[in-house]
Amino acid sequence: MQQTMRWFGPQDSVRLIDIKQAGATAIVTALHQIPVGDIWTIEAIQERQQIIKDAGLEWTVVESLPVHEEIKRAAGNYLQYIENYKISLKNLSDCGIKIITYNFMPILDWVRTDHNYSNQDSSKALLYNQLAFTFFDVYLLKRPNAENEYSEEEKAKALQFGSQLSDSEKELLFKNVLLGLPGSKINFTAEQILSLLDNYAAIDNKKLRENLIYFLSEVVPIAAACGSKLAVHPDDPPFSVLGLPRIVSTENDFREIFEAVPSSANGLCYCTGSLGANPSNNLEKIIDDFGDRIHFLHLRNVIRENENVFRESEHLNGEAKMEAIIEKLIVLMNERNVSLPMRPDHGFLHSIEEGIEQYPGYSLVGRLKGLAELRGLEAGIGYKLKQLN
Template sequence: MRQTWRWFGPKDLCSVDDMCQAGVQGVVSALHHVATGAVWRPDDIEQRKSEIATMRDGTPSGLAWEVVESLPVSEDIKRQTGDWRQHIENWKTSMRHLQAAGIDVICYNFMPVLDWTRTDLAWRLPTGGTCMRFDLTDFAAFDIHILARPSATGDYTPEVVDEANRRFSAMSDDRKAQLAKNVVFGLPGAAENFSLDDVRAHLAKYADITADQLRSHLVDFLAEVAPLAEELGVRLCCHPDDPPFALLGLPRVMSTEDDYNKVMDAVDLPANGVTLCAGSLGARPDNDLPGMMDRLGDRVHFLHLRNVLRESSDVKGSFHEAEHLGGGTDMVALIAAVLRQERRRKAAGRTDVSIPFRPDHGQDILDDLKRQAQPGYPSIGRLKGLAELRGILTALDHPVEGLQ
């Protein structure tokens, strides 16, 4: 397992020097300033590689850009509208440029309109630290009363609707504004920033698109890009929906093991693979992460190791970001499954034996609380998570314990 770290570029409050001191082996990054649908130019790629390779004092960092997260898929591609065919060609051109620069793992997602969605970006924990949280009732209050989406009440149980009404009535104007801002926060570092009117306009464009149609559009996209990835030796890995259930009346098609199987069966190429995000998938009680790693493992090209604590047993329910070893996913069992997969790859003579992972998200603790980093990406909280994951990996892979 290769230890990586997500970096948002020179504006990231976690520096290249910090990553070196954390002891990571590689870097996960993207060109967040490039508009979705546009080509990633070779000079921009090389600039990011140079930034990663250089410490503050100009000495080599020893780090390289190894995984792209994410090369965005445009809404036009997802809907098959407007310039979607040109956007696919641009995506393929960007993939060629990345491969020429030595980067061969590309993470992307196919979530309509919004990327990951939370109602709180700094929810206070009993320890005094903070974390991100998705509160279903608060989200319903946003959906029904702030966004005022037609027929929104039909997407929630009567109990949730009643509680959302009460909670909204008690909200201050500041809390209403903060809730709206949190929900539409979207992708950290992205070029786009959405207003409520933007969200309403995007939702209207998806009004007639069903989950089956969206999945068909994903398959069409992969039928174009995966053969080229196979030819280039690039591994594509789709990130799951976050949360892994429908929101705002939008279809979501990458939330379960069955969802992944349908897409991989439709475009059955090794390059068409999985970003196994333990936090996103773990927000559903019916997703068995260690089992998914065992069954899907030969197509898992990238790992996000984080944990969430579900606050109910419902498929669509509230949850918050837990410590890496403290949520609902058995992280020891999951890492053991990853190591089993890596042993199988080594025996088969594969070149991608070591699967890159990163300590995804983290709780804000200690000095993180003062730094105002990207939500979910505090330096110390992630370093704590990496240390815990590194300890499990070291113990399980030690010859005394004998996974070898």
């Protein structure tokens, strides 16, 4: 696997030299400064490429080329935004960047209720608690009609959970849930999120899937002509939040997307964390079924404490059986004669980095620990397979 690390650009507190010294050879990044929907110009792409090249690294994967909300809703100026997306794809290809990650999650990129869950060793992890989210949704945000989407028992348990929170803890929960897009330090306000949710009132899973397939029918031929690969990131978490539709969460979701637009340029970002948060997903079977569509790897792990709670865990220990997964990925890469780019997704916040401003889940030490463990596991499994052959 090609070992990469995500970097949020020149404003990131993690430096490129730190990433290089850790053994990563390539960078995953995006032009976060460009408003969603605007064209990524060749000049802007090359400027970022040069910064990365000067550090002795290569920009190999875009994460993400974001899809404008009007495309997801097939409303407003969505046709123009699709044309802009096509131009950005061509410009990236002209600059030699061929793997483009995106997601089709409405409004929120990902959701956690706790960004600083304390592990036994006092390192900090990301956590999702459904009771906390229900309390946020019904009693803090007070989303219209939200109370009708939960059972009386769920609301009672959520209210009991919330009654134990101080005002500052409630404020932190609100902030955690409404975290802005990756690379941004700005959170959504209640007014903003409620207004955005209104736009999705008439959009269910079926309609959102239709909009995704239309988008892909337009942009995938451009990617294929450029020799590029699009990789959709699974929904995170892989179930509805705030009443929003979810259409990239299960094996059946992938099958519908890939059958509708059968080009190999229409592919998957295989994220073991997002997929592993859904107990019905068989992560190894997804490799078997969609191996030719996997273009980018996010390797991380989660522990499902109960039906209401999952949290990020050590990269090698959790619901995802990482040894079996990496063995399957090595066999897949050998069969396809490719080295798939991989990044250690998320990581614990260790005490040495506490107090440093950074995006939740993207501290340096925790990700480097994950990178070292994953590299070691890949090397060991690779050696074993060679001995068997």
